[in-house]
Amino acid sequence: MAREEVKLREITVEDLWREVQALRNALQTHNHLDLGNAQMLTGALNGIFQSSNFKSGVSGCQINWDSGFAEFNAGIYRSSVSIGKSSYADNTPGIWMGLVAGVAKLNIGNADKWMKWDGSGLTVKGTINALDGYLGAADTTINVSTSGLNVGTTGHIRGGQTDFNTGVGFFLGYSTDAYKFSIGNPDTYYFTWDGTVLKIKGDTVIGGEYSAGDTYAGGANTDNNTFSVTYVKKKEIQTGLRGTFRIKFDISTNNADGAAYGQIYKNGVAVGIERSTVSVNYVTFSQDLYFLPTDLIQLYVHATSPRGCYYRNFQVCFADFFPVITINQDD
Numbered sequence: 001m002a003r004e005e006v007k008l009r010e011i012t013v014e015d016l017w018r019e020v021q022a023l024r025n026a027l028q029t030h031n032h033l034d035l036g037n038a039q040m041l042t043g044a045l046n047g048i049f050q051s052s053n054f055k056s057g058v059s060g061c062q063i064n065w066d067s068g069f070a071e072f073n074a075g076i077y078r079s080s081v082s083i084g085k086s087s088y089a090d091n092t093p094g095i096w097m098g099l100v101a102g103v104a105k106l107n108i109g110n111a112d113k114w115m116k117w118d119g120s121g122l123t124v125k126g127t128i129n130a131l132d133g134y135l136g137a138a139d140t141t142i143n144v145s146t147s148g149l150n151v152g153t154t155g156h157i158r159g160g161q162t163d164f165n166t167g168v169g170f171f172l173g174y175s176t177d178a179y180k181f182s183i184g185n186p187d188t189y190y191f192t193w194d195g196t197v198l199k200i201k202g203d204t205v206i207g208g209e210y211s212a213g214d215t216y217a218g219g220a221n222t223d224n225n226t227f228s229v230t231y232v233k234k235k236e237i238q239t240g241l242r243g244t245f246r247i248k249f250d251i252s253t254n255n256a257d258g259a260a261y262g263q264i265y266k267n268g269v270a271v272g273i274e275r276s277t278v279s280v281n282y283v284t285f286s287q288d289l290y291f292l293p294t295d296l297i298q299l300y301v302h303a304t305s306p307r308g309c310y311y312r313n314f315q316v317c318f319a320d321f322f323p324v325i326t327i328n329q330d331d
Contacts, residue, residue: 258307
């Protein structure tokens with residue numbers, strides 16, 4: 001093979017210096033180096049790395065090493081992104097979102113007020129102001145607006161019950177033909193409104209429990225007598241209320257040699273102190289006793305043979321307000 005001679009160009013120090021000067025001039029003139037599709041600005045030239053098509057808010061990307069600012073159109077992070085926080089469990093004010101053992105999690109806030117997604121549920125501590133949207137499968141279920149919640153004619157709020165007065169629990173919403181409400185157990189005790197009728201089954205306390213006092217609420221006041229030597233029921237009252245009532249009654253005898261007796265009963269069982277007198281003038285007795293709305297308040301009396309027992313003014317009294325009571329018996 002014939003030997004070829006390759007003639008190399010001689011490069012002098014002066015030539016190298018001229019190239020360096022040309023490169024320097026280019027940097028000073030254009031403020032960048034062309035690196036394919038990217039441009040690199042040196043630390044002396046603002047420390048910025050950006051794509052050739054960068055336009056803030058429009059296209060391309062930029063990283064400013066000096067200010068720490070970066071602008072991208074999109075990005076993929078393999079672990080986490082955070083501001084202020086170092087991990088999902090960090091209570092420092094800030095934001096953390098990322099993967100924990102392969103589970104995506106989010107923590108926004110501080111130790112007192114926060115919103116956390118742990119991969120299966122969202123927990124919020126703080127005030128939630130929902131000004132728009134809906135709860136349910138469609139926007140016709142329960143609408144959320146600045147004025148509150150609106151169930152329309154297809155939504156409802158319930159717990160336990162599956163529809164109006166169906167099952168044990170509560171229901172509030174539109175059912176069949178009207179807005180309705182029910183709470184309780186339809187087989188035992190309940191409170192319902194079907195759009196027309198209000199029904200209550202169970203003890204009813206209006207304004208809390210009543211207290212005993214001397215304000216007259218009502219009574220079986222007929223004046224009468226008996227010569228029975230064993231207790232007989234002569235008067236009966238039902239208040240439909242709960243609380244401690246002051247029960248009063250008057251008794252007397254027709255002759256001082258034979259006593260008259262009286263005692264307060266509840267549902268046929270003696271609960272009051274047995275009272276007696278040999279006075280031919282009426283004597284008033286009273287006692288404070290506790291009753292439920294369904295209780296029957298009764299007066300039983302008897303005489304000492306051959307004398308009679310006279311009785312009247314079997315009354316219920318409260319501390320202040322008094323309702324309408326029912327007189328079942330006033331013999």
